[in-house]
Amino acid sequence: MLQLDNIRAGYKGTEALHGVSMWVDAGTIVSVVGSNGAGKSTTVNTISRLVTTYGGRITFEGRDITGLGPAEVVDMGIIQVPEGRQLFGPLTVAENLRLGFHRQRRVKNREAAFRDKLDYIYDLFPRLKERAGQRAITLSGGEQQMVAIGRALMAEPRLLLLDEPSLGLAPLIVEKIFDVLSGLRAQGLTMLLVEQHADEALALADYGFVLSVGKVTVHGPGVELRSNAAVTSSYLGHA
Numbered sequence: 001m002l003q004l005d006n007i008r009a010g011y012k013g014t015e016a017l018h019g020v021s022m023w024v025d026a027g028t029i030v031s032v033v034g035s036n037g038a039g040k041s042t043t044v045n046t047i048s049r050l051v052t053t054y055g056g057r058i059t060f061e062g063r064d065i066t067g068l069g070p071a072e073v074v075d076m077g078i079i080q081v082p083e084g085r086q087l088f089g090p091l092t093v094a095e096n097l098r099l100g101f102h103r104q105r106r107v108k109n110r111e112a113a114f115r116d117k118l119d120y121i122y123d124l125f126p127r128l129k130e131r132a133g134q135r136a137i138t139l140s141g142g143e144q145q146m147v148a149i150g151r152a153l154m155a156e157p158r159l160l161l162l163d164e165p166s167l168g169l170a171p172l173i174v175e176k177i178f179d180v181l182s183g184l185r186a187q188g189l190t191m192l193l194v195e196q197h198a199d200e201a202l203a204l205a206d207y208g209f210v211l212s213v214g215k216v217t218v219h220g221p222g223v224e225l226r227s228n229a230a231v232t233s234s235y236l237g238h239a
């Protein structure tokens with residue numbers, strides 16, 4: 001579904017990705033793991049067309065998207081859950097979710113379609129239904145992450161990009177969120193998950209890529225990477 005071929009990308013002439021190739025098959029979860037500064041966020045932001053590409057090619061569903069801008073890739077269904085959630089704090093949960101409902105511009109009876117989508121999100125995250133009228137800024141970190149994922153799902157992604165959804169969350173909450181991601185995969189959603197929590201991310205993933213200083217060093221099925229000695233000693237905190 002998504003293919004990165006030899007991507008070089010970065011900031012104001014400073015290259016952060018030095019020839020990255022990776023791919024995501026439809027209906028799978030692919031995890032990209034690596035330490036601080038490895039280039040994980042840069043990879044996601046390159047796919048979202050927020051980072052300048054100096055070389056290589058990105059293909060999505062057979063179409064070259066390397067030259068497209070961020071709004072165009074969103075229109076194609078590449079939707080990002082950004083690092084740090086980026087919610088509108090003074091707005092309520094429901095209002096933040098409504099902000100994600102923007103791709104369905106030409107839908108007849110838009111309000112009914114919005115309500116249906118909202119019910120779907122509340123089924124996934126019942127906690128959000130309880131907090132529908134609460135301002136986002138007053139939510140716990142885990143609840144905020146649920147809103148960020150819910151908002152992205154409102155846009156009906158074909159490919160969901162998640163940048164460190166576990167950031168700052170307690171292990172139990174991370175488990176809950178990863179369970180939801182696993183459920184979304186069962187419904188056929190395709191996801192690229194960028195994570196510093198490599199063990200959990202690879203356990204969830206069908207396939208994984210390890211990034212180190214802007215290069216892919218190892219890749220393979222998630223279960224294989226979890227038992228790869230080089231990966232375990234460098235990234236998983238156990239030998």
Ligand code: ATP
Nearest residue numbers: 011014016034035036037038039040041042043196
């Ligand atoms: P982290 O988990 O800390 O976010 P990461 O793996 O996501 O790490 P990136 O944020 O992609 O890593 O950073 C890769 C490299 O690009 C780093 O050397 C970083 O300093 C650089 N970089 C990231 N954002 C910018 C920016 N806006 N301007 C200049 N350099 C940047």
